[in-house]
Amino acid sequence: MQTEVLDAYDPEAIAKAAAILKDGGIVAFPTETVYGLGALATNPDAVKKIFEAKDRPGDNPLIVHVAALDMIPPLVEGTPPLDMNLLADEYWPGPLSMIMPRSRRVPDEVTAGLDTVAIRMPSNIAALSLIKEAGPIAAPSANRSGRPSPTTAKHVLDDMDGRIPLILDGGPCRVGLESTVVDLTSTPARILRPGGVSPEAIMRTIGEAEVDGSVLRPLGEDEVARSPGMKYRHYAPEGQVTIVKGARKRVAARICAMYDEAVKAGLKGAILAASGNRALYGDRTVRLLGNGAAEQSHELFAALREMDDIGAQAIFSEALEAKDIGLAFMNRLGRAASFRTVDANAKEGKA
């Protein structure tokens, strides 16, 4: 199959993508979080093609993307909860997915057999036009399963060339990390995955919410993942990632020491750091992420992909404070590192 790349902001490209979707096909499209790989949410055979193209495990559900609130009632069982309206008012269109009881019109293929469905209204204009023209679109991130999510059309092409007919190129994604996932079927609401809308912001809007324990640590052996995607190794480059936390200069010193040790052992080392810290790493290989949590989150997945491109085997990353978008950054980086973390403030050898 030939994979075509078209300008997402060209109405003819949107019409072509919508025609492919209505015909039971799949297309990749930009959103403000990451690129999605979409099929019509009401077509189970089309949705199956997403799982095939991504090699995605069948028990990992998809998010249904809508372009207007009136697309929601047919997708959910009963009346949508009040909290949904409050959160939609505040954060939609935007990087927030809400889990609600699903109606029977949403096929098992979308929800991986769960009796709930995750719904989001993206803010990217091209994504909204496509959904308006084609109908609700079920879409996970457009990467091959296990790889970092794509934040440019080139990332999608790298993973999907020859596997899908069309990629809509909308430029780099504004947020660069996947949406916040909040489960409105539990009381209080539970944040299963942090993203562009912070737990604090959600609590301000609906009064109470909890952050699921699995956000900043690995799942225990007998623990059931409430958000099935969270149990898979994810976002991970080929090399081993180590996170280093603590005071800025101590972090840099510890990273330099570990990097030098790895290089002495014959490994290709690389460092992920805030741009302002460049001088602390001398002539070592550093991928700068910019400054501040939003910029660094925006760059994280692209940087993890580049680690594979340069063949990095020992990767050391500075930690961010786990609040606001920094919580999402630390969740993704943590999972890329299997939560392997060194505390630079602690005595040598202690985690």
Ligand code: AMP
């Ligand atoms: P992706 O967009 O590739 O990150 O995939 C969507 C993610 O949303 C999945 O990996 C799940 O973790 C989460 N998700 C989607 N639907 C549900 C649901 N009904 N219940 C819990 N988590 C969900």
Ligand code: MG
């Ligand atoms: Mg994904």
